[in-house]
Amino acid sequence: MQNTSPLNTASMSVSENETLIELKNINKWFGGFHALKDISLTVNKGERIVLCGPSGSGKSTLIRCINHLEAIKDGTITVAGKEMANDAKSIDSIRREVGMVFQSFNLFPHLKIIDNCSLALRRVKGMQRDEAEVIARKYLDRVHILEQADKYPAQLSGGQQQRVAIARALCMEPKVMLFDEPTSALDPEMVKEVLDTMIGLAQDGMTMICVTHEMGFARKVANRVLFMADGQVLEEAAPDEFFSAPKHERAKAFLGEILAHN
Amino acid sequence: MNQLDFGIVIERWDELLHGVALTLALSTAGIVCSLIIGVIGVAMHRTKNPLLQAPVIAFVELIRNTPFLIQLFFLFFALPLLGVRLNPTITAIIALAINGGAYSIEIIRGGVESIPRGQIEAGAALGLSSTQIFRDIVLIPALRAIYPALSSQFILLTLTSSVCSSISASELTHFAQRIESETFRSFEVYFTITGLYLLISWLIMTALSSIGRRHFSYPN
Ligand SMILES: Nc1ncnc2c1ncn2[C@@H]1O[C@H](COP(=O)(O)OP(=O)(O)O)[C@@H](O)[C@H]1O
Numbered sequence: 001m002q003n004t005s006p007l008n009t010a011s012m013s014v015s016e017n018e019t020l021i022e023l024k025n026i027n028k029w030f031g032g033f034h035a036l037k038d039i040s041l042t043v044n045k046g047e048r049i050v051l052c053g054p055s056g057s058g059k060s061t062l063i064r065c066i067n068h069l070e071a072i073k074d075g076t077i078t079v080a081g082k083e084m085a086n087d088a089k090s091i092d093s094i095r096r097e098v099g100m101v102f103q104s105f106n107l108f109p110h111l112k113i114i115d116n117c118s119l120a121l122r123r124v125k126g127m128q129r130d131e132a133e134v135i136a137r138k139y140l141d142r143v144h145i146l147e148q149a150d151k152y153p154a155q156l157s158g159g160q161q162q163r164v165a166i167a168r169a170l171c172m173e174p175k176v177m178l179f180d181e182p183t184s185a186l187d188p189e190m191v192k193e194v195l196d197t198m199i200g201l202a203q204d205g206m207t208m209i210c211v212t213h214e215m216g217f218a219r220k221v222a223n224r225v226l227f228m229a230d231g232q233v234l235e236e237a238a239p240d241e242f243f244s245a246p247k248h249e250r251a252k253a254f255l256g257e258i259l260a261h262n
Numbered sequence: 263m264n265q266l267d268f269g270i271v272i273e274r275w276d277e278l279l280h281g282v283a284l285t286l287a288l289s290t291a292g293i294v295c296s297l298i299i300g301v302i303g304v305a306m307h308r309t310k311n312p313l314l315q316a317p318v319i320a321f322v323e324l325i326r327n328t329p330f331l332i333q334l335f336f337l338f339f340a341l342p343l344l345g346v347r348l349n350p351t352i353t354a355i356i357a358l359a360i361n362g363g364a365y366s367i368e369i370i371r372g373g374v375e376s377i378p379r380g381q382i383e384a385g386a387a388l389g390l391s392s393t394q395i396f397r398d399i400v401l402i403p404a405l406r407a408i409y410p411a412l413s414s415q416f417i418l419l420t421l422t423s424s425v426c427s428s429i430s431a432s433e434l435t436h437f438a439q440r441i442e443s444e445t446f447r448s449f450e451v452y453f454t455i456t457g458l459y460l461l462i463s464w465l466i467m468t469a470l471s472s473i474g475r476r477h478f479s480y481p482n
């Protein structure tokens with residue numbers, strides 16, 4: 001797919017001492033089901049984390065806690081110095097710092113591409129339409145899809161829709177981007193355009209947490225790979241180390257399956 | 263009375279056309295108000311706040327399980343007891359709005375429930391409030407999903423407006439009854455207004471589909 005040599009641009013340096021996200025002893029229950037078991041994780045500014053593991057292991061749940069799409073039972077979540085409380089004000093202020101891209105794109109079908117991107121700028125940041133559209137166009141251009149600005153989502157291919165979804169999140173100028181299997185719903189020929197967009201973001205220094213099984217992407221972009229199973233992080237390693245010599249039995253089995261399918 | 267005589271209908275054609283215009287106005291007012299009630303009702307129901315939800319549920323149950331004629335009489339005879347005096351036509355609009363509103367709540371709620379959760383989550387992740395999510399993200403696709411059902415409901419409302427003749431609201435059936443009682447030409451009069459109601463339905467249907475094409479026809 002893409003070449004797998006790690007990126008080594010100077011701009012990709014990680015500030016070791018600037019913590020952007022801190023999860024401390026997170027526990028999440030769905031009724032009687034313990035979905036996240038005492039997870040702690042620190043992400044520094046500029047870091048790119050890849051989260052992988054079998055289906056149902058809690059990857060989506062974990063990243064969805066970061067912007068409070070899921071509420072946690074106990075533990076603390078701090079994003080850009082703000083600790084999450086259970087009130088709308090605190091949740092809103094954290095959501096301003098966090099962009100999210102979903103597996104199923106979730107573009108708004110009744111809005112043109114440009115309006116998909118400018119809606120939140122107008123509603124959340126209170127911008128005028130023309131001011132918002134300037135920003136929307138800037139990010140649509142950045143994901144190389146500006147020429148589709150006046151179309152509706154259904155008129156775009158899956159890969160194009162996902163790039164619009166990335167632009168829509170970037171418009172809010174978040175400090176961190178969360179990706180939940182952004183290429184899993186795509187036809188194979190469209191995976192590359194989305195991964196290339198994400199690689200571009202990484203090169204520009206964006207802090208990212210990506211749930212993905214794209215190992216080429218992980219090798220090229222990630223600082224750390226986290227392997228999850230049964231609501232726990234079982235292994236955490238640099239990508240080369242993780243892919244060539246996984247330590248945990250579950251990780252070995254998982255990688256075996258992924259390789260068998262590629 | 264054995265001979266058909268449509269002369270009387272032609273003689274009072276002005277009056278009948280005036281009736282058509284009034285029924286169109288009454289129905290349009292009823293439709294607009296019931297749409298507003300429907301959207302506000304669904305927005306209240308969606309909050310999951312029992313203080314806002316319970317009145318909506320009670321309202322829908324009450325209206326959908328009682329006859330329209332009784333609702334109309336209730337408003338017409340009960341409101342004056344409360345010191346509110348309204349002319350029959352205004353009372354008719356309120357009754358149509360309330361009745362149509364209750365059915366609209368049920369229909370629109372179905373549309374809202376058909377919106378994928380991911381759409382709402384995408385809005386939330388962008389920082390939109392739940393009111394903004396409802397208004398800017400959910401409402402249009404929800405109305406689109408149930409637009410045919412809502413349109414049928416609005417045609418039904420239009421036809422139901424003839425019941426408002428029983429409180430002497432100014433509309434087509436009331437005018438027809440007056441002409442009939444003055445001329446005794448029952449068949450000719452009701453034959454004619456049957457045709458006029460067909461025309462009214464067709465006009466409302468045409469207006470609804472042109473609104474549909476304009477506002478709910480994005481590619482899917
Ligand atoms: N809303 C929910 N209600 C109940 N159980 C859920 C819900 N969301 C996720 N789960 C369960 O939590 C576990 C983790 O889910 P998820 O985070 O989606 O896994 P992954 O993304 O790793 O595939 C699964 O067993 C799933 O069935």
Ligand SMILES: [Mg+2]
Nearest residue numbers: 059060061181
């Ligand atoms: Mg998942």
